[in-house]
Amino acid sequence: MRCKPKQMISKTLLLLLLLVNASFAADLLPSWKDTAPKKAIVTFVEQVTREGSPSFVPVAERIATFDNDGTLWAEQPMYFQLAFALDRVRALAPQHPEWRTKEPFASLLKGDVKAALAGGEKTILEIVMATHAGMTTEEFEQIVRDWLASAKHPKTGRLYTEMVYQPMLELLDFLRANGFKTFIVSGGGIEFMRPWTEKVYGIPPEQVVGSSIKTKFEMRDGKPVLVRLPEIDFIDDKAGKPVGINSHIGRRPIAAFGNSDGDLEMLQWTTAGRGTRLALIVHHTDAEREWAYDRESSIGHLDKALDQAQAKGWTVVDMKNDWKIIYPVEKQ
C-alpha cells in the first residue's frame, strides 16, 4: 500500500523553516517592553527547553493554560458572553411574550441592564439558561458564530474578537514555537469559545476547557443530535479550574496565565508541581488604552491573587507599563 504524505511533508518543512527562522528572529515578543515580565517569560522558556538543564521539561509535558476573559481578551464593561446573552434575550423576546412581565427579562427588554442583573449570580444563571440551552450543539455554534461576526463592543465599536491582547497572541505563538501545547481554562462557556479560539488564538477546540451545561444525545428523524439542557454541568472557575485541568488535560501545567481571583487556584496548582514553573497575572492598570481595575471590581476581581503573587514572587504584568500596544489594530 502506498502512503501519500506530501501534505505532511510540506507542513513539516514549513515548520522547520519557521523554527530555523525563529532562532534568528530578533524578538518574538515585539509588543512586550523589555521589562521584568518579558524577562521572566523568556528566562522560563529558556530554562525548560534547554536540553541537559536541570529545569528541562520534555515537549509532551510543556502544558500552558490561559484564562480567557481579562487574560486573552477584554472583559469590560461586562463579560463578552454576558453581552451575547443579553443580545440573545432581545432576539428571542418575540418568542417569549411572558418575558415582558417576568424579571430579569422585563428589565432587560426595557434596556435597564443594571436592574436586570441586580439579582446577582442567580439572575445571570437564569439568563444564561434561557439563551444557551434548548438547541442542538450545532445550532448553538452557528448562533455564536453569527453574533461574533456582527456584534460590536459598546466602547470601541470593534468586533469582540478584535479586542484580544496583541502581547498575549505573541506569547501564545512564542510558547508554541518552543514546543508548548497551549490550552484555555476559562470560567466562560466552553461552547461559546470553541467556535473561534482556533482562528483567533490558534487554540483548537480540544484544547479549550470551560464551564458547561449538560447535553443529551438524541435521535431526531434518524439523525443523532446533542441537545443542550438547561442544567449546569461544570463551573470552571476558582477551585473548579484545577478540577477542569485534571479532567480535560490530565497533566499539571508548567505555566499558567490569569488576571483575577478566579485564577488563583489554577496558579497555585500549577506552581505546586515539581521543577521550574511560571505563574503570570495580567494586571489591568491602563485606564486610557484599556481599563484599570482590580480589588474593587466585580468583573475580573483581583485581590487575593495579587497578594499571593507578591508573596510568592509570581510575575505580574502592569499593562500600562509592560505592554507597548494592547490590541492587534494598533500594530504598525
Next chain:
Amino acid sequence: MRCKPKQMISKTLLLLLLLVNASFAADLLPSWKDTAPKKAIVTFVEQVTREGSPSFVPVAERIATFDNDGTLWAEQPMYFQLAFALDRVRALAPQHPEWRTKEPFASLLKGDVKAALAGGEKTILEIVMATHAGMTTEEFEQIVRDWLASAKHPKTGRLYTEMVYQPMLELLDFLRANGFKTFIVSGGGIEFMRPWTEKVYGIPPEQVVGSSIKTKFEMRDGKPVLVRLPEIDFIDDKAGKPVGINSHIGRRPIAAFGNSDGDLEMLQWTTAGRGTRLALIVHHTDAEREWAYDRESSIGHLDKALDQAQAKGWTVVDMKNDWKIIYPVEKQ
C-alpha cells in the same frame, strides 16, 4: 532575545525522515491480512488525505476515536479495571475489618467473585467507589502504575498492558502518520487509563476520554491536592460517548472504532457527519487465540451495533480471519 529551538528541529527532522520513509514502506499495517477491513481503512485514509479530492479533510479535523476495552486491549474474562478493583479490595481489606461480613466485600474476600458480582451494576459501583475514591489524584495514579507493573492476566499470565492488539497499535500509528489525532473514548475510568496510554498506545493523557468520579480541590499543609470523591461525575458509555466526545474534543470524529453496543452511539455520531467517514467494529471471533463472544456476552455485548453495521455497511473486523496476529508478543 535568542531562541533555542535545537531540540524542536531535531524532532522535526526525525518526523520528516519518518514520513519520507513511510511513503516507501511496503506496508504500515503488517499484522492485517489483505482482506476487506484493511482495504476499507487504507481507502478511507487515502480519500481524506488526498489534497484536491472531494473527500479531503484538513489535518486539524482528522479526529479518530477509539474505544479501549475489547477494541485496543482485551476485556475477558472480566474488564481489566474490574480485576484491578478486586485486587484493591484484597489489598485494602486489613484496613476494613467490616468488609469481612459486608457484601459484596465478604464474598470477594472469600474468593467467590461470582457471588460478589451477583448484585450487578450497583455492586460493581460500590466496589469501584471503595477502591477508586478517597485518595488524591497523584496517589491513585501511583496505585494504577504499581498494579499494572505487576498484576498478571489469569489466562495468559502476561501483564495486562501486553494484552493490547498489535493490529490496532499499527492502525493508531498509521492514522497518526497520516495526520490524524487519535483519542480514546472509553467507558473505563479516565484516571485508570491515563497513566499508561501514552507509553502503550502513543495517546497522551489529554486525548483520553473516559468515565470519571468527581474530584475536589483542597489545600493540605499548604499544598494543593485534588481529592477523588465517591461520587460519579460522568459515565462515558453508550449515549454518553458522543456527550464525552463533545465535551472533551469539541469536534465530531471522522473515524471511530469500537467493539460493542456501548460504542453504537459513538459510531452513529461519527458517521452522521458530512463527508467521508469510517466506522469500524472489532468482532471477537477467535476462541483460540483470544475469545469468541458477541450477542450473548455481558462483557463486550455486541448485538444492536452488529445489526447496524450490517445495515449501514460499517466495517467489521473478524479477528480470526482478518488479523495475522493478536498480541505484540507474537511478532516475529
